[in-house]
Amino acid sequence: MIKYAVRNERITLFEGFNRLFSTHSLLADRASSPTTSCITHGKRYLQTSLSDDSGYATSSSPAQWGFKFGAKRQERDKTSPISNTLSDYPPSKWSSYSLPSKQALKEQQEEADARDAENRNRVAAAQEAIREASKPDVTEHSKRAKKRTLRPRKALITLSPTALSHLRGLLDQPEPKLIRIGVRNRGCSGLTYELQYITEPGKFDEIVEQDGVKVIIDSKALFSIVGSEMDWVDDKLSSRFVFKNPNSKGTCGCGESFMV
Incomplete structure (x- = not known):
C-alpha cells in the first residue's frame, strides 16, 4: 500500500512538471503578442490546470491515505483504568x-x-x-494413694551369742574398744576380713547395734559382708572371729580368703 502511494506521488510530480513545461512553452510562443490578455489567459490556464488535478493532490498527501493505525489503540486507552489514572497526573522527568x-x-x-x-x-x-x-488432681491422687508400710530394715550384720559375750567383755574394760570390720585384697581368692580396734567410728562408717553391743563396719566393705553372721570361735588351735557370708562364692583351702 505504501509503495503504491509513493509511486502515485512520483507520477503526479512528473505530470505536473510536464504540464508546467508545456505551459511555459505556450507562453513563450505568445510572448510576441503585445496584448496582456494572452498573459492573463496563460496564468489562468496554469492555475486551472493545477487545480483540476485535485484527485492526484488529495491522494498524494499522507493525511488522505485513510490509514487508521492508532484508532484501536486510542479506544483501548480510553477504556483502560490505568490510562485514566495516569492521565490525572502530568508527566514528570523526576519521580517525587x-x-x-x-x-x-x-x-x-x-x-x-x-x-x-x-x-x-x-x-x-x-x-x-x-x-x-x-x-x-490432688483429690484423686490422695484417694488412690496407699499408705506405705514401714518394714524393719535388715541388719547389715548379725552377731551370734558367743560373739556378743566376747564383745561385751571388750567394752567392759577400763579403756573400752570398738571393733571395726573391713575387707582388703589379699589371699588366694582375693578378699580377706580385716578387724581393727578403734575408739571412735569414722565419718563414713556404718554402726550396727545389737543387744547393746556396737560394731563398726567400713563403708567400702558393705557390699561384701552385708547379710553376714559374725561368730566367735575358741578352740585349742586359735581363738578368732569367723563370718558366715552368704555373698561368698568360694574360699581358698585354708579358709582365710574368699571371693564374691
Whole structure:
C-alpha cells in the first residue's frame, strides 16, 4: 500500500512538471503578442490546470491515505483504568517521593505494639493452659494413694551369742574398744576380713547395734559382708572371729580368703 502511494506521488510530480513545461512553452510562443490578455489567459490556464488535478493532490498527501493505525489503540486507552489514572497526573522527568509523617510513624508503632501485646497474651494463655493441664488432681491422687508400710530394715550384720559375750567383755574394760570390720585384697581368692580396734567410728562408717553391743563396719566393705553372721570361735588351735557370708562364692583351702 505504501509503495503504491509513493509511486502515485512520483507520477503526479512528473505530470505536473510536464504540464508546467508545456505551459511555459505556450507562453513563450505568445510572448510576441503585445496584448496582456494572452498573459492573463496563460496564468489562468496554469492555475486551472493545477487545480483540476485535485484527485492526484488529495491522494498524494499522507493525511488522505485513510490509514487508521492508532484508532484501536486510542479506544483501548480510553477504556483502560490505568490510562485514566495516569492521565490525572502530568508527566514528570523526576519521580517525587515524600517521607511518612510523624503521625503515620506513630500510628505504625502503636499498631506494632498492639500486635506484640496480643501475641504475648496468647503465649501466656497457652502456657497457663499447659500448666493447668499438667497439674495432678490432688483429690484423686490422695484417694488412690496407699499408705506405705514401714518394714524393719535388715541388719547389715548379725552377731551370734558367743560373739556378743566376747564383745561385751571388750567394752567392759577400763579403756573400752570398738571393733571395726573391713575387707582388703589379699589371699588366694582375693578378699580377706580385716578387724581393727578403734575408739571412735569414722565419718563414713556404718554402726550396727545389737543387744547393746556396737560394731563398726567400713563403708567400702558393705557390699561384701552385708547379710553376714559374725561368730566367735575358741578352740585349742586359735581363738578368732569367723563370718558366715552368704555373698561368698568360694574360699581358698585354708579358709582365710574368699571371693564374691
